[in-house]
Amino acid sequence: MNKENNVYIIVFSVIMVVVVGVSLAFVAQFTKPFQDANIRLEKMQNILSSVGIIVDRTTAEETYNKYITKSEVYKVDGSLQEGVDAFGIDLANELKKPEDQQLFPIYECKKEDGNYFILPMRGKGLWGPIWGYVSLKDDGITVAGAVFDHSGETPGLGAEISKAPFQEQFINKKIVDESGQFVSITVEKPGKLPEGYEYGVDGISGGTLTSVGVHNMLHRYLQAFRNYVEKNNILSPVTPTANITNDTLQLDSTTVITEQ
Amino acid sequence: MSTENKEKESLFSAKRRKLITDPLNDNNPVTVQVLGICSALAITVQLKPAFFMFLGVLTVIAMGNVIISLIRDLIPSRVRIIAQLVIVAGLVIIVDQVLKAFVYDVSKQLSVFVGLIITNCIVMGRLEAFAMANKPWPSFLDGVGNSLGYGIILMIVSIIREIFGAGTLTIPTGINTVYVLHVFPQSFYDLGYVNNGLMILPPMALIVVGMIVWAHMET
Numbered sequence: 005m006n007k008e009n010n011v012y013i014i015v016f017s018v019i020m021v022v023v024v025g026v027s028l029a030f031v032a033q034f035t036k037p038f039q040d041a042n043i044r045l046e047k048m049q050n051i052l053s054s055v056g057i058i059v060d061r062t063t064a065e066e067t068y069n070k071y072i073t074k075s076e077v078y079k080v081d082g083s084l085q086e087g088v089d090a091f092g093i094d095l096a097n098e099l100k101k102p103e104d105q106q107l108f109p110i111y112e113c114k115k116e117d118g119n120y121f122i123l124p125m126r127g128k129g130l131w132g133p134i135w136g137y138v139s140l141k142d143d144g145i146t147v148a149g150a151v152f153d154h155s156g157e158t159p160g161l162g163a164e165i166s167k168a169p170f171q172e173q174f175i176n177k178k179i180v181d182e183s184g185q186f187v188s189i190t191v192e193k194p195g196k197l198p199e200g201y202e203y204g205v206d207g208i209s210g211g212t213l214t215s216v217g218v219h220n221m222l223h224r225y226l227q228a229f230r231n232y233v234e235k236n237n238i239l240s241p242v243t244p245t246a247n248i249t250n251d252t253l254q255l256d257s258t259t260v261i262t263e264q
Numbered sequence: 265m266s267t268e269n270k271e272k273e274s275l276f277s278a279k280r281r282k283l284i285t286d287p288l289n290d291n292n293p294v295t296v297q298v299l300g301i302c303s304a305l306a307i308t309v310q311l312k313p314a315f316f317m318f319l320g321v322l323t324v325i326a327m328g329n330v331i332i333s334l335i336r337d338l339i340p341s342r343v344r345i346i347a348q349l350v351i352v353a354g355l356v357i358i359v360d361q362v363l364k365a366f367v368y369d370v371s372k373q374l375s376v377f378v379g380l381i382i383t384n385c386i387v388m389g390r391l392e393a394f395a396m397a398n399k400p401w402p403s404f405l406d407g408v409g410n411s412l413g414y415g416i417i418l419m420i421v422s423i424i425r426e427i428f429g430a431g432t433l434t435i436p437t438g439i440n441t442v443y444v445l446h447v448f449p450q451s452f453y454d455l456g457y458v459n460n461g462l463m464i465l466p467p468m469a470l471i472v473v474g475m476i477v478w479a480h481m482e483t
């Protein structure tokens with residue numbers, strides 16, 4: 005048989021592609037449950053790491069069940085959404101919905117040294133999505149810890165948000181000021197914030213757009229969290245109630261880091 | 265293996281042993297043929313990912329060589345490169361999926377570089393230069409030999425970079441477990457020794473590979 009005629013080449017190519025395609029589909033089906041389990045455990049690891057619990061993937065599930073006592077889902081205005089599993093929510097999908105339909109999961113963690121809220125969040129970096137988990141003490145104001153990650157920010161610049169020096173700055177920052185106004189946490193150019201400023205952290209030099217991404221992401225999710233706290237009276241009544249008006253929002257957005 | 269019997273050549277005859285040993289030294293794919301440099305730079309920051317990258321390349325080259333060798337008489341020469349590419353790409357995706365399912369940490373570390381095995385010149389080079397013209401068993405040995413030659417260089421580079429860059433050595437002791445050896449005692453650091461951050465960065469990998477090539481050429 006002549007191997008070089010066109011009919012043979014086409015038949016050969018078609019058979020080859022079908023065989024390879026079928027075997028790939030088979031492998032994908034076979035490995036999917038294992039891959040999903042890994043992604044699930046990694047999510048548990050990330051949630052736990054925002055309150056300072058570092059676990060191995062093998063013990064993640066056990067530790068997660070021990071510490072994470074409750075999870076809820078709310079909308080941007082703070083109203084509760086019943087009947088949705090918080091852990092199953094994919095923030096990437098939520099971001100595609102209109103704002104008033106988006107769901108925000110929250111986890112409550114009971115540790116030896118106190119109770120914490122854990123907020124998953126997701127936003128836009130320079131090159132792609134960024135995401136993270138911020139934990140707040142049970143006063144609903146003070147940040148206990150923060151972890152961020154990204155899919156493709158520039159190494160050495162924007163990618164620094166996933167490193168400890170950036171994340172450690174968030175510890176003990178506050179999202180509500182003394183008068184009870186929601187202020188979020190500002191991510192500002194290094195050196196711009198006054199020494200010991202309680203409501204902001206230094207951004208990454210040279211990673212301005214990623215820092216802006218973190219700033220905007222924090223603002224959005226912390227705002228929704230405050231709405232949730234107030235609407236559902238989660239906290240004890242001594243907590244000052246935040247009064248969010250359009251004015252403060254506008255004011256806040258002008259403090260966003262300016263382009264270099 | 266009926267073809268093997270006809271030839272009356274033992275599975276590991278001197279000629280075949282040479283298929284494995286040659287690429288380790290005299291015809292090393294990295295230091296002599298200077299192929300696969302890109303991945304040698306990218307994943308040699310730590311010993312562990314380098315080791316798993318080597319396993320990935322081993323699987324892909326060995327299996328790719330065998331498959332291409334089995335169907336070498338069926339492949340029309342006009343589309344042979346495309347046929348090789350399809351097979352390699354398919355194998356690489358399989359390796360990627362398996363890593364994601366069973367060694368998730370490694371798959372996260374290797375990230376895009378698993379996909380880039382497709383572009384590793386050693387793979388296509390062996391398919392085109394050897395598997396297209398040889399029987400499956402020698403092709404398999406050739407694949408193993410060449411990936412070992414590649415793996416050795418990867419190991420050497422990553423050991424040097426990790427020891428001097430991070431002061432540790434992450435020795436894989438199982439799929440998900442790793443033993444981290446601290447090479448320098450704390451007293452070293454107390455005396456003022458500092459890990460060399462440059463070692464972690466890609467340029468230093470190029471320099472280390474270059475020095476290995478040099479040392480190899482000199483001997």
